[in-house]
Every structure is written in C-alpha cells, then in structure tokens.
Amino acid sequence: MSKQIEIRIAGKGGQGILTSGYILGNAFALLEGKNVAQTQSYGPEARGGASKTDLIISDEVIYYTKVRKANYLILLSEEATSRYLDDLTSSGTLIIDSSIHFEPRKEGTVFKSNFAKIAREELKNPIATNLLMLGYFCAISDLLKPDSIKTVISEHFRKRFEEANLKAFDRGFEEGKKALKK
C-alpha cells in the first residue's frame, strides 16, 4: 500500500455498520500493522436510522482524519446511497447491495451483491449482513488477509456466535472472489 486508502461504509441502523468499521479498523491496525483513523456518525447524523463509518488506512502517519473522497465506498441502504454516492473518487470502487437503485457511474468499478438477501434467506442470519459485506470487501480489495478480519471477529463477538459469524464472512469472501472472476 503506497498511499493512503479511504474507505466509507454507510447504511442504516441495525445493519452493523459501526461494528463493521470497528472490526475492519481493528484488523488493519492491530493485525496488518497499518495506521488507521476510524470515525463514525454521531448524533443528528446518526438519527433516522442513518449510519456511517469512515476509515483511513495508511503506512504513514495519518494527520487529517476525515474522508475527503473515498477509494472504496460500501453502501447498504437507499438513503446512504443518495447521500454518499458522490463521495467516491472517480476511479474508486463501489460495493453496493443489489437491491439498491442508483444512477450508473461513468467511471470506476462497481460491484453489486445480494448481501442482505443471502444473509436473510440463505444463512438465516440477517444480522450478519455486515460480516458478509466485510468478507466481500476483503476479497475485492485484496488490502488485507481474510485471517486478520476473522481473528477480530472471533475476539469481538460472543463465542457461541463465532461459527455463524465466520461462516457469514467466508460466504461473503466467496461471493467476492466469484465477482472478481466475472
């Protein structure tokens, strides 16, 4: 990683957006040895169910802590999409839930996946949507090892959910790999 990478994950309350930001930041910072600055929406910004987390990842010291233009934008809700779609760099990567409608982009790369649906219908574990998404992101971005995120997942949640959580992550990772081959 030569320069700074900026990542924004946004969706609505209950999708585990903030947790995913925390897990990802933790994995980058403590297991991948990167510098990380993670922030998240508070107060009015977080009302009405909106939820957003920003991460800056770098090998160097991070000074300014706010995401200006994201290199990776991950969107899990309609509202977040209308609010943040323009915050992506022109060459940036968009990862978005397939159920969301949005103006097609001229540049950059777009990945669509049925995170919510797979979590809900296939895994019967809707609250694991965020972990599915993290697995997907991990595969697409190739910025960090899947094991780094999995280690954090194992430590962060209760033991009895570990298996289901890791399964969700792996399923997302698999989807991401598939998408790359297309």
Next chain:
Amino acid sequence: MTKENIVLKYLRKEMDFPNVWCPGCGHGIVLTALVRAIAKTGWTKDEIVMVSGIGCSSRAPAYLDFHTLHTLHGRAIPFATGVKLGNPKLKVIVITGDGDGTAIGGNHFIHVCRRNIDLTVILFNNNIYGMTGGQYSPTTPSEAYSVTTPFGNIDRPFDISKVAEAAGATFVARSTAFHAAALENYIYKGFQHKGIAIIEAMTQCPTCYGRKNELKDGVAMMKWFKDHSISKAKFKKLSSESPESIDPDDIVTGIFVERDDIPEYIESYQNIVNSLLNREG
C-alpha cells in the same frame, strides 16, 4: 469532666477566638451538642472528617481539631461523598444550613438521601440566610419577614425532615437548640446508624430572623422553641384526638425514620468489587 472541658478537648488551638457567631446565635449550642455526641463515640480525632458548605453554620468545623473541609455554598455533601468513598474508614460528618443544604444544595441533599451512603448530616435550620444578612430561605415560614420579604413571605416552607424521609433517608431526626440533650442524643444515634443520617437541628438567628419577627433576642427565640416544640408521640396523639389544638407553626421533634433494611451504598459497591475480584482471581 465538665461540659466545657469536653468541648475544649476538641477545639483547634491555631484558630482565633471568639468565634464568628453573634451573641445569642443558636449555632454554638448545636455545635456543643455535636461535639458532645462525638465524645461519646470514642472516635479519634484522626478518623473524623467534618465537611461544611457556606453559611454561618458552615463556619463551625474550622474551630474543631479534626480533618475539616470548608467547601462551597451547597456542596458539602458531594465533597463529603468523595471523602467517604475515597476512604470508607473515615467518619464523615456534614455541617450545613437550611440555605446551604436545601436551596442551593437541595439537589445533592435529596440524592444523598436516596443513595444511602454512610454520612451524618447535621443541618442547622435557622429559617434564614444568616451569613448574607437575613434573606428568606426555603424554610422561612409563610408570612414571615426577612430582608427580601419586606411584605411577608409568600413562599411555602419545606419541612426538611419530611423531604429527607420522602427522598429515602434511612435515619431522620429533628430537635432544637433548646432541647440540646435530645439533640445530642439524636446526633449520637445518627453516628451509630449505618447509612445516611439526617439530623435537622432547629437553631435561632436572633440577628436576622428574630429581630424581624418579634423575637427580640436569643433568649426569646429559645423560649419560642420551648413553647412551640411538640414530640412526635404527642403530635400523633393530638392529631387523632384534637387536631384543632395543634398550632401549624409547632415544631415536631423526635426520630422520624430509623431503618436498617436498605443496603448502605459503599457496601453495595464493595459487593460488586468483591465479586469481580473473585471472578478474576
């Protein structure tokens, strides 16, 4: 030992005398009762911390040879809470006034009752802001005169003991400067009580209250306490038999609350600490 000697034993030698109080002020009598109650406990000077707010009453601790902490107007209870939690072995006594304890410090007062932390609060109630020259307080009777109720008080007064009881205090008692022996006894019982103890000591301020309300000096005010105090038992009896004979200005005295079924705050906290330490070890 004579009465005087007991008090002398606890006076701080570096402090200038005479004290700040006016002739005829009841605060000295309450302080004497307090010191005599302390003498009975057998506590050493080194384990006693006396914390006060601001007011004539709150000047009392400076004269005594304990750890003494003269804080801010209304804030004696929080400071005392900090001292007690910081070192639960210390015996922490709060000195406050009606203004200090129930106006500016009223919020702390009700919450310390609710919290049931092991402190003894002696509230010197002279129905007036003495220190600042006699403005009305939350306990100034309706219609009474003060320098800020020149046309008579239209506020209704607090009954502090009732407030304390309603707020959950586990020991509440009231007496007057005239009934110094009973007062001393209640204070002593308050010391023995595990949990919050509120002792409301009715005391006179001839300078600011008496003068304005046809009680010309300390003696007249003491006499008023004598004539207008009524024991809890007598009050109960009269209430059922001849309520009309009760003067609404009368001061009911006695121990109103004394219960040991509520856990003391620091003990409850310590239980959590112990269970966590056991879990770790």
Next chain:
Amino acid sequence: MQEKFILGNEAVVEGALVAGCRFFSGYPITPSSEIAEAFSRELPKLGGVFLQMEDEIGAMGVIVGAALTGHKTITATSGPGFSLKQETLGFASFTEIPCVVVNVQRGGPSTGLPTMASQADLMQSRWGTHGEHPIIVLSPSSVQECFKYTITAFNLAEEFRTPVIFLMDEIIGHLREKVRIYDETEVEIINREKPQVPPEEYTVYKDGDKLVPPLASYGTGYRYHITGLAHNRHGLPSFSSETVIKLSERLHDKINKNLDKISIYNEFFMEDAEIVIVAYGSTTRSAISAADILRKKHGKKVGVFQLVTVWPFPYAKIDEFNSMKEIVVPEMSLGQLRGELEKQIINAKEKLIGVNRIDGYMITPDEIIEKTLRGVK
C-alpha cells in the same frame, strides 16, 4: 507495551489507570460519555471507585473530596458541564487539591452543537472561574496523545498540587486509532509528596520556602483545615493583606517558575520555517497536513508549532515567532488562540492569519493552505 485500537475518550481512561487513578465521578454528557462508560467498566475490577453523580457540580465536589484521601481523581465533561464545574475548579486551584478535569469540547455556547467539535473553551479553561487563579491545561491531538498526556496531566496535578484541565475536542474524543499502551513500569509516574515532618510541625500551606508544600492525606494523622476563603499556612481563614498577597504570589509562582516542566509543545518542520502554523488539539493534524502540502507543492517553508500545554501560555516561545514572515492560526473558534498570540507578536495585524471555523466541523488542510497562500488581507 500493548497495542489497542480505541477511541480518544477510551485512551484517556487507559492513561488515567496507568497513572494510578482509581477514582472517577461524573455526569453523562456528549461527547465525553465514553470516558464515564469505560471507567464504570474498569474501575470496579481494580477495586477503584466509579460514581455517577446527580450533576457536574456534584461530581466535581466528589473528586476534590476524594483527592484529599490520597486518591488521584478525575472527572470528564463537555461545555455545559464544564461551565457548572467552574466554581469548584477555582476552589481546587485555590486550596491546591490535585485532580484532573477532562473537557471534550463541543460546539457552544449553551447546548450548542452537542455532537460536533469546537475549540471555543480555550479561554474558559483559563479564566472560567472567578478571580485570578493559576491553572494548567493540556490538549491532545491524537489518541496516542490522549493516553500519553493524561498521564502527564496526573503527574503535573500531583507534582504541583493543582487541578489540571485536559482540553480535548469531539474529533479526538471520537476518533479511533491504534495506541501503544505502556504499563506503569514503562512511563514516568509522579506521586504526591507526603509530609516529612511529624503532625505537630506540619502546616498544609507552608513547608519552608517550597513553592509546593506537601499535602497529607486524610486519616494519616495530619489534621488541618481547608477553606475556599483566603487562608494562612494552617489553612485557616485569614484576610490580612500580607497573607493574601503571599498566597497569591506563591500560587502563581509554583506554575510560572516551573515552566520548563509544565510547558510542553511539539514542533514539525520548524528548522528552516519562514511561516509557522500555531495550533493545538485536533487542528494540529490539519496544520501538519497543510504544511506538508505547502512545502511539497508550493515550495513554502512552513512549520507547525503544536501547543500541548495551552495554559500557561508559552509567551517566550511565541516571542521567537516575531522573526517569521507569517503566523497562521487555525482554530475552531473565532480567534481565541490568535488573540493570545497578538499579545506577543509585534505588528500582529501584518503577520497573524486566522483560519476559523465555528460550525462544528474540523478545519481542513485546504482551508489552511488557501489562507496561508493568500497571506494577510
């Protein structure tokens, strides 16, 4: 040493625990509440005390009272609560009782912008209480600095028998970064000096010519009086001119004559700088970003001076900046920091450039770059 990925607010708690603090009291308020929450989880496990009070005034009284029993104590709040603590802060300063008061600044005045950042309590942290009192105020610009300088805050509080204000802002409080947590054997920890004389000889406010007389803990055999009234060496009320003047002089001297220990600052690219950006707290980060870009893209020799100790103000150091072409002062306020620099800079109007923001958002490097390039006017 252990690495953690935590909030600035949480790093304050880590720092406090390493410093030996086992006593917190507070009242919830955004954006400081994570500090109380972390203490409520950690302190009972260590046998320490956590107490949520009925308001900020109460919490402030509690930590000052507890400090007298020998504890290192702390409270945390934000604007409205910080206002409520002012009277007791003055008491602690005047009676020389050590404690640490965290203010995670949010937009004001009044309830203001509860969830957004500000640096507008700079003057309140210096002059918020009535009267003329000495105070030490430190401000961190990263999560690592939250950890590091919280320990410093306790050290200074104990060494100089004074409250220390830890002036954060929402951006730092709510920022998550990687921090290296050192244990108590790896950092310097200063503990309160205890009296060396027997109780009969001890006076709470005088020990020879020492500027900071030792403070005995309650319950250790040393009995003394503490009052917020003007007081003599025994702590007893005294209003004589001589006593009052001497006391005030010593209180100010103990801080002003120890600036070498108290005044902390960091410099970035200052060796050849012709332009200096003076900043503190989160704004420092934008300043460094801006300086880097100004050097690389615009060939400007720009350095950054970060105040960690914002009070006492480093006037002597600022005086050196009279040789600079420009002095740029970014801050999330209308110019409180700049105003202080004006006292020391000759021809301030021709040299000082303010970059000000009051809408709760962090100042961007671009804003600093633009103003710096534009120069005065």
